[in-house]
Amino acid sequence: MNDQTAKADAGKVMLTLVPRKIIWAIARIRMFGCEKYSGPDNWKRVEIERYRDAMFRHWLAYLDNPHGVDHESGLPILWHCACNLAFLIELEDEAIGKIDTETPARYLEDQFEGSEAACTYCKYFDKDENEYPCTSCNRNYVSMFRRRE
Numbered sequence: 001m002n003d004q005t006a007k008a009d010a011g012k013v014m015l016t017l018v019p020r021k022i023i024w025a026i027a028r029i030r031m032f033g034c035e036k037y038s039g040p041d042n043w044k045r046v047e048i049e050r051y052r053d054a055m056f057r058h059w060l061a062y063l064d065n066p067h068g069v070d071h072e073s074g075l076p077i078l079w080h081c082a083c084n085l086a087f088l089i090e091l092e093d094e095a096i097g098k099i100d101t102e103t104p105a106r107y108l109e110d111q112f113e114g115s116e117a118a119c120t121y122c123k124y125f126d127k128d129e130n131e132y133p134c135t136s137c138n139r140n141y142v143s144m145f146r147r148r149e
Contacts, residue, residue: 022082029083032073048091055084 004010034040058080061068068077 025076025079026083026086028075029073029079032075033083043087044091046087048088051084051087051091055081055088058084 030040033043037043058070058077062077062081066078069075070077070080073080
């Protein structure tokens with residue numbers, strides 16, 4: 001195990017696990033979008049359902065032609081899927097409640113151990129350990145912990 005005395009990072013998100021090409025792909029799509037729509041934050045004013053539709057259209061286009069490119073941007077359709085998915089993740093986060101990407105999962109384990117259900121997504125506690133999905137955020141991120149007295 002890594003020595004945590006010099007750098008306490010156990011349980012923290014390891015962003016280096018994300019394949020870098022998806023970051024580059026989304027950045028290229030965003031650059032195209034910023035030019036087309038005059039600014040980097042316009043996407044935040046679009047209804048979530050429109051991104052769901054756009055994601056689905058791009059996904060179907062990708063399934064029809066995995067190497068296809070968007071006729072307007074000239075960039076791969078799959079990259080447009082990735083960008084739409086990134087927008088959806090951000091917007092769903094705002095619609096349901098902030099996704100806690102900072103608190104390591106072991107925080108919950110330190111607080112709870114065994115009989116109550118604790119959603120690792122929204123940290124809602126439920127007495128029914130077999131409750132899936134979470135009764136608070138409706139996500140399937142429920143883990144079992146017992147509240148420490």
